[in-house]
Amino acid sequence: MKMSLRQVFAPALLAFALTPLAFAAQANQHEDHASEVDREAFQQRMEERRQEVYERAGLDEEQQTALNELNAEHYQAMQALREEHHEKVAELLSEEERDALKNAMQEVREEHRGDGKGHGRRGEHDHHERNAETASE
Structure with missing residues (x-):
């Protein structure tokens, strides 16, 4: 069975294009930092x-609908997992400890950015810090 280039590269292209949706999901958790107009x-x-x-x-309409449903399901699962993680962190650390951890991460991030050690807004270093920050909230 011979596959066209479109069939071969479509999954990779789709994955690449859907990556911003993951960032959109992450942006939604920080609603306090963006206005409703910007978010929309x-x-x-x-x-x-x-x-x-x-x-x-x-992709035909049926495939698009199926992918949209899968993405929505994935987003909901990630939200549930994030909530579960927040609860576990809250059980492990007191509110003061979570605040101290959050402040320490902010200080380290600012120091690294000032030294030019940061990897940019979407860099791996900042991404890990944002994930840890989310965990401590």
């Missing part, structure tokens, strides 16, 4: 990009 504009841009990817990949 961001979500609209992500939806437009997703549609463009679907079209370029040649």
